[in-house]
Amino acid sequence: MSTADSAEPDTVKNKTLLALGFGHVSMFYSNQGFLLFAIPFYQMTLGLDPFLLSLCSVIPMVIATTLKPWIGHLSDGFHSRYGRRKPFLFCAAIASGCLYGVLWSVPLEWSDNHKFLYLGGFSLLFHIAGSFYSIPLKCMAFEASDSSYQRTRIFAVTNIFSRVCGMTYQWAFPLTQLAIFGSIFAGVKIVGWVIGLLLIVTMGVIPVFFLKEKPVTQVVTEVSLATKIKTVSRNPDFLYLMLLVTLIVLGIGCSVSMDYYLLVYFVSEGDIAQGAVLKGALSSAYAFLGILYIPVVLYMTRKIGKLNTLKLIFLIAAMSGLVKWFLFVPSIGWWIVLDAVFSNFVWTGNALIIPSLIADLCAKHEKQCHYDIKGIFISMHSWVNYISKAVALLALGIILNTIDFDANLGSMQTDDTLYMMRITLSFGTASIALLILFLLFNSRLRKL
Numbered sequence: 001m002s003t004a005d006s007a008e009p010d011t012v013k014n015k016t017l018l019a020l021g022f023g024h025v026s027m028f029y030s031n032q033g034f035l036l037f038a039i040p041f042y043q044m045t046l047g048l049d050p051f052l053l054s055l056c057s058v059i060p061m062v063i064a065t066t067l068k069p070w071i072g073h074l075s076d077g078f079h080s081r082y083g084r085r086k087p088f089l090f091c092a093a094i095a096s097g098c099l100y101g102v103l104w105s106v107p108l109e110w111s112d113n114h115k116f117l118y119l120g121g122f123s124l125l126f127h128i129a130g131s132f133y134s135i136p137l138k139c140m141a142f143e144a145s146d147s148s149y150q151r152t153r154i155f156a157v158t159n160i161f162s163r164v165c166g167m168t169y170q171w172a173f174p175l176t177q178l179a180i181f182g183s184i185f186a187g188v189k190i191v192g193w194v195i196g197l198l199l200i201v202t203m204g205v206i207p208v209f210f211l212k213e214k215p216v217t218q219v220v221t222e223v224s225l226a227t228k229i230k231t232v233s234r235n236p237d238f239l240y241l242m243l244l245v246t247l248i249v250l251g252i253g254c255s256v257s258m259d260y261y262l263l264v265y266f267v268s269e270g271d272i273a274q275g276a277v278l279k280g281a282l283s284s285a286y287a288f289l290g291i292l293y294i295p296v297v298l299y300m301t302r303k304i305g306k307l308n309t310l311k312l313i314f315l316i317a318a319m320s321g322l323v324k325w326f327l328f329v330p331s332i333g334w335w336i337v338l339d340a341v342f343s344n345f346v347w348t349g350n351a352l353i354i355p356s357l358i359a360d361l362c363a364k365h366e367k368q369c370h371y372d373i374k375g376i377f378i379s380m381h382s383w384v385n386y387i388s389k390a391v392a393l394l395a396l397g398i399i400l401n402t403i404d405f406d407a408n409l410g411s412m413q414t415d416d417t418l419y420m421m422r423i424t425l426s427f428g429t430a431s432i433a434l435l436i437l438f439l440l441f442n443s444r445l446r447k448l
Contacts, residue, residue, distance in 0.1 A: 012145050012154060019210040020144065020154065021161035023089070023137045026204030028165040029195055030096050030130035034123060035393075037104055039260060040173045041188050042119060044272050044407055048112060054397030056120045058390040064127035065386035068135055072375025073225040075136045083213040085136035092133035093204025097196040099126040104192035108185055131382075133204060138378045140207065142359050143214050149302070152356040156298050159351045163294070165199075166287030170280040177273060228376040231365075238361055238377070240442070241354060242384045244310075247436050248350050249388035252317070254395045255428030256343075258421050261405070262328045266418045269330065270411025278336055285340035286347070293348045306353050307440065314437040317346040321430030328425060346433070355381070399424060 029036075034057065042048045042056075071088075078084045099122060106118050141154055172195065176187030232238060259282070264275030300309040320342035327339050362377040403420040405413065 011147065012150050015210060016144055016212075017154065017157045019207045020137070020141050020158050022203045023207040024158040024161045025165055026093055026096070026200050027130070027134050027137055028162045029100070029169070029199050030126075030133060032165075032169060033100055033195060033200070034103070034126065036169055036172055037188055037192065038119075040272065040276060041104065042115070044264070045184060046115065047407060048115060050400045050405065050407070051397045052112070052116045054394045056116065056123050057393045059120060060124035060127045061386050061390040061393075063124060064131045065383045065390070067128065068131050068379035068383050069229055069376055070225060071131055071135045072139070072379035073228060075139060076372045076375040085140050085213060086208045086211075088132050088136040090205055090208045092129050093201050095129040096126060096133055096204065097201030099129055100196035100200055101193035104188045134382065135375055135379050137207060138382075139374045140211055140213065142362060142374045142378065146363065148356070148360050151359040152298060152301060152352065155352050155355050156294050159294055159348070160291050162351065163287040163290040166290065167284045170283035174273070174276050174280055228373055229380070231369075232373065232376050232380050235361065235365070238358070238380070241357055242381065243439065244436060245350070245354060245381065245384050246388045247432055247439075248346065249385055250392045250395075251432035251435070252346065252429055253389060254392035254399075255321075255424055255432065257392065257396050258425040259328065259339075261400070262418075262421050262425060263336070265411065265413050266421065267328060267330055267332060267336070270413075281334060282336055282339060285337035286344055289340050289344050290348055293344050294352065297345070297348050297352055301353060306357060310349055310353055311437060311440045313345045313349040314433050314440065317343065317433035318430050318437065321426055321428070321433055324429060325422060325426040328422060
């Protein structure tokens with residue numbers, strides 16, 4: 001792989017970019033939609049234990065993610081009159097949207113154990129359906145161009161769609177509290193079904209009708225799933241990239257997940273509604289500024305290369321972790337959005353540069369070996385990403401219980417609990433970013 005991407009003419013059609021973008025809207029809510037309501041509704045409102053909530057997130061995510069290599073293998077080898085990927089997209093989009101609505105329709109009179117089983121069961125089905133959608137969609141994004149720069153451009157455009165979603169999705173829970181719904185319980189159910197049917201189902205089927213699958217023109221060697229997994233898992237460049245993904249999603253992700261709790265119990269002194277508003281404002285700022293950062297990152301990759309761009313990004317991330325200590329404080333008000341100014345680059349790099357590097361590895365391998373392995377590269381990346389996210393959620397629940405967090409105490413959390421929340425958010429983020437920066441100077445990574 002070259003140090004910097006060469007300038008190549010833009011050959012991917014706008015129709016293709018838009019269709020992939022709308023598909024990523026559906027995928028965004030399939031990926032982010034569970035935690036959108038799970039924490040403020042099941043845990044903060046219904047009082048479900050943080051560890052039980054973590055289990056409802058972790059176990060379904062682990063099971064669904066374990067299936068992803070098989071889903072990728074199935075998608076790579078599937079043949080029908082409608083194409084290889086499209087039948088998966090159509091069925092999975094409908095299933096994901098309907099299951100999302102069901103998630104928030106739990107009978108309120110049930111005990112905590114029954115609510116836990118209800119949430120865990122439907123969360124499992126929801127995550128499996130999302131896996132059947134995300135893997136084929138990402139395969140179609142990889143297949144949309146043979147150019148390294150064009151693939152980076154594709155991920156830039158789809159990331160813009162995801163960022164637009166990020167500008168609005170955290171406002172969903174404050175929306176459920178409007179007087180028109182009568183109660184927060186009715187609001188969550190109605191808004192949940194609107195998101196499921198409009199943003200997951202409708203947006204999800206658009207690629208089915210507007211994307212054109214490329215025909216398989218080369219002679220394809222029949223290779224077993226086990227052989228494909230062994231091949232990908234032994235690729236040293238891919239393993240280093242997955243180490244980075246693990247540290248980003250597990251390490252930094254676990255640390256920054258503490259921001260919601262600090263916004264509610266420290267910054268807003270136990271006011272869930274006010275904390276949700278601040279979280280919505282912060283998420284919107286992240287998404288808006290992320291859109292502005294995308295062309296900057298794209299330009300940097302062309303001028304100094306993808307690896308050097310990542311080094312700069314994680315240097316900024318380390319400094320931004322320290323800044324969080326001074327931002328997440330009472331009376332900060334709307335200045336909290338400054339966190340997005342300093343911390344945005346790391347998520348832009350993770351969403352834009354890492355997939356582009358994986359796409360380059362995938363294309364290189366297929367030229368050498370003459371069999372389709374995109375689904376395995378994508379599913380293994382997704383597997384690492386989701387396992388890391390699952391462990392991060394589990395770790396968050398353990399940390400909250402360890403530092404004696406109790407949602408029933410509201411604004412009366414102990415000083416020690418709030419102090420450890422701040423340590424986790426600020427210094428946890430900074431230390432992981434410095435570790436990643438150290439690894440980026442490793443001799444093996446210089447070959448990327």
